[in-house]
Amino acid sequence: MAVLAAVLVAGAILTWPKHTTSTDRLKQLLLRTSVVEPTEPWPVAQEDHPHSRSRQLLIGGAVGLMSQIVIGGTAGVVVGALLAIAASTIVMRREPPAVRRRRDKTTADLPFAVDLMVACLRAGQPIGSALDAAAHGVAGPLGERLAWVGGQIRLGAAPQAAWATLAGERSLAPLSRTMTRAVLSGAPVAEALVRLADDARQEARATASAAARRVGVQVVAPLGLCFLPAFVLLGIVPVVAGLMSQIVLP
Template identity: 60%
Template sequence: MVALLVVPAAGMILHRRADPVDQHIRRRIAADLPFAADLMAACLLAGQPVSAAIEIAAAAVDNPLGERLSWVSSQLRLGADPEPTWAYLARDPATGSLARAMSRAAQSGAPVADVLTRLADDAREAANAASVAAARSVGVKAVAPLGLCFLPAFVLLGIIPVIAGLAATIVLP
């Protein structure tokens, strides 16, 4: 009877968990995104075309973000429309902010270097906020094991001797 309740609940919990490989890839992309955006902005300010700037950033980053940027660069060099190309990258939450910013810049004609600089700053602030939140959560997570260790010791060394002393004085006049 218990198994009928536990198995579906465990299946739902395990199904909700994200794949550790996907989480690792998203963390790598989030860590490399500010550098790649700054590098693309520098290339654009130096006079490189967008596809060349993306290719240079892809070669410099050379990990999951580099692979995605290399694909975008090759599509743009082949003459693909920028909006669907960036929209394909927007499906992934890790590269969604970059893809949306580049797509908006392509639609509006805004200077792409300014957009990339803002994106890099925002990505750095998000990474900083995430690291501060993770550091604060460590203190909260450390309370439970400390409580499990110190509470029994406090009871055994602080409360039981007092109760035993009071019981001895009450029982033995």
Template identity: 60%
Template sequence: MTALLIGGSVGIIAGILTIPAAVTYLRRKEPPQTRQERARIVSDLPFAADLMTACLLAGRPVSAATEIAANAIGGPLGQRLSWVSSQLRLGADPEPTWATLAKDPATGQLSRAMSRAAQSGAPVADVLTRLADDAREAARAASVASARRVGVKAVAPLGLCFLPAFVLLGIIPVIAGLASTIVIP
């Protein structure tokens, strides 16, 4: 396409050079389903952490708390937590089990928190409470930023509507009035 737009040997060279850039861009583009799953995980994470905290404070082990949260949440986060729960019930080492969730950016925060708690022996309920609070704060900040972006995006169409009206009703009559006094003696 680039070769046809530019034409000649320069167009052919430009076309050859744009192919790798286009391929790289298309490979990096995330499918909509993945984006939706990630958004659902981010929205479900605070509730799952609170639910796991409640179970832990009630005396349940981490594997049972994870299983209860997985069954209650469902969806993509529930599937991931269900896998972790089954691995923990089978006696897997907690650190590598939780570390498998770090591959996905949406569950990375949970993975790091639980791995650190397993390494240090810190109370898991406190870690999960902090995680839920941080996730809620991040969601709140993201929604505020999104609302601000909407306000900025709304200004351009309004400017395109009001600028011609301002020019036609405010500037042209003034220029016409000045021109009539200058041209007509």
């Protein structure tokens, strides 16, 4: 009964909805409207960090409590403490699936967004209009970032400062560096973006190939676990039983 109660408590903790403060709601509103002060960093929404510190401690505590209840005694306390620390560390280091999906989608959409920007610039449009067209064309997380940068520039922020705020995101760092160099050096932006689009396509293909290889490995592992008991029962157990019968029986 105690084990069942601990399991139910752990399940409730894992599925408990995240608490959002007024600051978090304001950040989410800023993401939708792009109304922020010039040169401020990209506002990170609450969804970008779903595993807060308190959530990590709750999950670790639930794992430790379950271990202590199951094992009991001093050994249960020691094992529970170790498992609690391990669970908190794993939860802290694990990348949330939503963040990984957003990054993969941004990487896949980047070549198309850059192509749209190049087409607009070669047609004589200013960079702000090119950003708006690309943001509306690709939408999604990349569209939000591009719309935000365009909003920063319209509010009077220095273009290099607005682009530099995206350098912290791995999928957008090449675009940030390319635009920052073009702004500072005065080089033609369209030509730099053409080269960036080619590089982005190669990276997107490499990312897709790596994902396909991971799927193959993930499919093989469950199949191996399914066939392993049959292999043990049909291949190993009869041999061991035959040897034991020869050794034990006179």
